[in-house]
Amino acid sequence: MASTVIGAGITIEGEIATDEDIVVAGTVRGKLTAKDSVTIEHGATVEADVVGGSLVVGGALTGNVTAQERVDLQSGARVIGNVKAARVTIADGAQFKGSVDMDV
Amino acid sequence: MPSNMSSVTVIGRTTRIHGRVTGAVDLEVQGYVEGEIAVGGDVTVDTQGLVGASVRGRNLLVRGAVRGDLVGDESVLLEAGARVVGDVRAPRVAIAPGALLRGYVQTGDVEATTPRASRTQAAARPVVVQPVARAAQPIQRAAAVPVATPARAQPVPVAVAPKPAPKAQVVAASRRPPPPVVPALRSAKGQIAKKKER
Numbered sequence: 001m002a003s004t005v006i007g008a009g010i011t012i013e014g015e016i017a018t019d020e021d022i023v024v025a026g027t028v029r030g031k032l033t034a035k036d037s038v039t040i041e042h043g044a045t046v047e048a049d050v051v052g053g054s055l056v057v058g059g060a061l062t063g064n065v066t067a068q069e070r071v072d073l074q075s076g077a078r079v080i081g082n083v084k085a086a087r088v089t090i091a092d093g094a095q096f097k098g099s100v101d102m103d104v
Numbered sequence: 105m106p107s108n109m110s111s112v113t114v115i116g117r118t119t120r121i122h123g124r125v126t127g128a129v130d131l132e133v134q135g136y137v138e139g140e141i142a143v144g145g146d147v148t149v150d151t152q153g154l155v156g157a158s159v160r161g162r163n164l165l166v167r168g169a170v171r172g173d174l175v176g177d178e179s180v181l182l183e184a185g186a187r188v189v190g191d192v193r194a195p196r197v198a199i200a201p202g203a204l205l206r207g208y209v210q211t212g213d214v215e216a217t218t219p220r221a222s223r224t225q226a227a228a229r230p231v232v233v234q235p236v237a238r239a240a241q242p243i244q245r246a247a248a249v250p251v252a253t254p255a256r257a258q259p260v261p262v263a264v265a266p267k268p269a270p271k272a273q274v275v276a277a278s279r280r281p282p283p284p285v286v287p288a289l290r291s292a293k294g295q296i297a298k299k300k301e302r
Contacts, residue, residue: 015123020119
């Protein structure tokens with residue numbers, strides 16, 4: 001389904017850039033850039049600045065987030081960092097520490 | 105469905121990674137990885153895949169391009185279309201027709217020792233030859249220098265002392281090959297050197 005999958009048990013230290021969507025279930029440290037959707041699954045650990053079209057977070061994310069369309073923090077997500085997107089939703093049960101910028 | 109997706113790691117065709125990729129599971133590279141890959145599972149570099157650094161895994165299957173060493177804990181398979189520039193090491197190595205490889209290949213777990221041995225042998229030959237030219241020059245210096253500066257005379261004998269040993273070796277070496285062989289070698293070397301200069 002997704003063109004790029006970082007599976008659980010895989011650690012990437014460095015820069016990831018893709019033109020398609022990406023699913024992260026493992027660990028990413030560095031920088032993550034995607035033109036399409038980015039999904040950080042429950043159990044994943046991302047310590048990186050994330051840039052993408054849209055972002056869904058169910059796991060742990062430390063870093064600044066910029067999305068063209070939307071950012072959804074699901075229940076169980078742990079996010080530390082600033083979020084910048086046109087639309088941002090934070091589900092009940094999500095932990096979040098940082099600022100939100102929705103281009104008001 | 106998410107559990108199925110997360111069990112396999114795929115670096116998609118348009119994905120570029122600059123950095124290390126590590127882990128204990130399988131990995132499939134369809135895109136571009138400029139950085140070391142070291143996983144405990146199997147690694148597949150697909151037709152579109154391109155890896156610009158060393159790859160280590162259990163079983164390596166290469167159909168794409170790799171510029172770096174391939175080290176497989178169990179096997180390395182280079183299939184048709186594979187383009188590899190680097191050394192290949194694994195207990196089992198298979199190179200299919202149509203695969204391109206430039207590098208050193210070793211099957212088995214033992215570290216590479218044969219290249220080092222050949223290098224030391226090659227290095228030993230010039231060492232025997234060089235003292236002949238060096239030994240001739242210091243003798244002239246030693247004769248002239250001690251009269252003017254006695255202080256320098258002390259280090260000179262130290263330098264002179266090792267001469268007999270190399271000379272003996274050279275003499276022994278020159279005795280082994282009959283006279284016609286040595287001129288033949290020297291003339292051959294001179295020709296090669298002249299060709300290089302030109």
